[in-house]
Amino acid sequence: MRKYSENNTEKKYKIIAVDDESGIIDSLSVFLKHSNYDFTGVTDPLEAIEKVRNEHFDLMILDFIMTPIHGDKVVEEIRKFNKELYILLLTGHKDLAPPLETIKRLDIQGYCEKSDKFDQLLLLIESGIKSISQVNIIKQINEELKDTYEKLENAYMESIETLRRTVDAKDSYTRGHSDRVSEYACLLGSELHLSPEDMRTLKIGGLFHDIGKIGVPDSILLKPGKLTDDEYSEIKNHPSIGAHILSTATIFKDLLPIVKHHHERYDGKGYPSQLAGEDIPYLARITAIADTFDAMTSKRPYRNALELDFVINEFERCSGTQFDPKLAPVWIDIMKNHFDKIKAIMDKFPSNS
Ligand SMILES: [Fe+2]
Ligand SMILES: [Fe+2]
Numbered sequence: 549m550r551k552y553s554e555n556n557t558e559k560k561y562k563i564i565a566v567d568d569e570s571g572i573i574d575s576l577s578v579f580l581k582h583s584n585y586d587f588t589g590v591t592d593p594l595e596a597i598e599k600v601r602n603e604h605f606d607l608m609i610l611d612f613i614m615t616p617i618h619g620d621k622v623v624e625e626i627r628k629f630n631k632e633l634y635i636l637l638l639t640g641h642k643d644l645a646p647p648l649e650t651i652k653r654l655d656i657q658g659y660c661e662k663s664d665k666f667d668q669l670l671l672l673i674e675s676g677i678k679s680i681s682q683v684n685i686i687k688q689i690n691e692e693l694k695d696t697y698e699k700l701e702n703a704y705m706e707s708i709e710t711l712r713r714t715v716d717a718k719d720s721y722t723r724g725h726s727d728r729v730s731e732y733a734c735l736l737g738s739e740l741h742l743s744p745e746d747m748r749t750l751k752i753g754g755l756f757h758d759i760g761k762i763g764v765p766d767s768i769l770l771k772p773g774k775l776t777d778d779e780y781s782e783i784k785n786h787p788s789i790g791a792h793i794l795s796t797a798t799i800f801k802d803l804l805p806i807v808k809h810h811h812e813r814y815d816g817k818g819y820p821s822q823l824a825g826e827d828i829p830y831l832a833r834i835t836a837i838a839d840t841f842d843a844m845t846s847k848r849p850y851r852n853a854l855e856l857d858f859v860i861n862e863f864e865r866c867s868g869t870q871f872d873p874k875l876a877p878v879w880i881d882i883m884k885n886h887f888d889k890i891k892a893i894m895d896k897f898p899s900n901s
Contacts, residue, residue, distance in 0.1 A: 560586040561677050562604065566596040566622065567611040567638065572662065576609065579666050580673075593622045600626050600633060606680050607634040607673065611662075612646060620646050623654040631655065632683075634676045636669070638662050704799055712755050715762055718769065725842055727897040730754025732838035733831075735889055739878050740834070750831050753806030757835055760790025760807065772849040787811055788820045805829035810836050815869045825872075833872045837863075837879050840870070846899050860884060 563585045565576045573589035580587045588605070590596045593614050600608065608626075612619040619637055626633060637651065637659035651659060657679075658672045712726060733754045737747050761769060764786055768779045775783065791808035794800040809823060809832035816824030818836075828836075844854045844862065854862075860883050867876035882889065 560584065561606045561680065562586045562588070563607045563609065563673070564588045564590065564596065564599060564605045565609040566590050566593055566614070566619075567609075568593070568614045569611070572611070572638075576666070579670075583670065585673075593617050593619070597622060597625045600630060605633060607636065607676050609636045609638060609669070609673075612637055612639045612659075620650055620654060623656060627654055634680055636660070636672050636676060638669070708752055708755060711759060715759050718762060718766065724897040724899050725846065726755050726758060728842045728893055728899075729757060729835065729838045731893040731897070732841055732890070733835045735882060735893070736834050736837060736875070736879055737831075739882060740875070746831060749802045749806070750834060753803045753831060754835055754838060756790070756794065756800075756803055757807055757810045757839065758786060758790065759793055760786035760788065762793065763789035774850060784811070784819045806832050806835045808832070810839055812836065813870045814872050818870075828872075833875055837871055837875055841879065841883075845894070856883065856887070 563580055565573055565580075565587070567573050567576075567589075568591050570591050573591060577587050577589050588599065590599060593610075594616070596608075596610070599605075610619045610622055614622075623635055623637075626635075635654075635656045637646070637656050639646075639659055639661055650656075657676060660668045660672055715726065730751050731754070733750045734747060737750045742750065764782055768775065768782050771779065787808050787810060791804050794803055794807055806829070809821065809828055812818035812821065812823045812828045812832060813836075814825060814828070814833070816822050818828075841859065841863075844859045845856075847853045860880060863871065863876050863880050863883070867873045867880075871879075
């Protein structure tokens with residue numbers, strides 16, 4: 549881990565001062581350059597705004613009473629495009645200082661009265677620089693964390709893609725199936741206003757739901773005709789095999805309910821655990837609808853894709869038995885009234901058959 553230090557001697561902090569009295573600017577220049585700051589002095593407040601817009605400065609010292617615009621106006625303009633600049637306001641006389649409310653509103657970090665001695669100002673500058681340096685360190689840590697998170701996220705998505713391709717390669721007949729199931733499930737999920745976390749789990753869970761087919765013999769998976777009872781029970785192992793494969797990595801733990809229970813039925817007659825009703829994990833109930841819909845609307849070696857009207861009837865008939873009676877009507881509504889969204893998914897991930 550990198551060591552973060554605020555004693556960065558190589559970095560010269562950039563300070564800009566604005567005062568329409570050039571005498572003050574000259575004195576500040578001598579004084580601050582002597583203190584090893586990179587100093588820019590400007591006597592025109594409008595020019596100062598432009599300089600800040602086009603160049604990076606760490607800290608600004610500005611006079612309050614100036615022409616053609618006062619210091620608070622200068623800050624107001626700057627704050628429209630720069631919220632980070634550390635600003636110290638110099639006031640000519642206590643009575644002329646802007647109200648505290650303005651100072652807070654404009655995020656002015658400090659102010660002091662002008663005087664021939666710069667002791668107080670230097671103290672303010674030093675504490676300002678310390679705070680800027682802390683902010684910079686936090687920003688840097690934040691960036692690196694973000695970077696690390698992105699790398700992790702990419703690695704996660706890459707491993708998902710690799711595993712998924714393994715399933716697709718094994719069962720070319722169902723290629724595209726997991727993509728469509730993932731998208732259909734998300735379509736239903738967004739209708740149900742799921743949280744972003746659940747949507748992500750649903751998306752990846754859909755991609756992965758049949759990963760357990762890796763463990764089912766090709767002779768059964770690729771068999772063109774109808775399956776025998778024994779062969780069918782082999783196929784029925786795939787949710788448990790899938791859950792077993794994924795349980796080896798904690799990053800996949802959220803996906804397990806979908807993978808393991810996407811073939812449960814609401815009436816408890818599904819597999820592998822014969823869970824019923826709301827005992828079936830919610831995201832698995834959603835995925836089951838997406839999965840069945842895709843199975844019905846895909847061509848099989850022994851039948852053509854089923855017609856939409858027939859599929860709608862089946863969902864109506866099986867609501868409460870195979871499907872969750874609260875979720876099935878939502879999917880039926882999508883089939884009836886938003887079929888364009890389903891069609892877009894079908895076109896994006898066409899079946900290979
Ligand atoms: Fe499955
Ligand atoms: Fe499936």
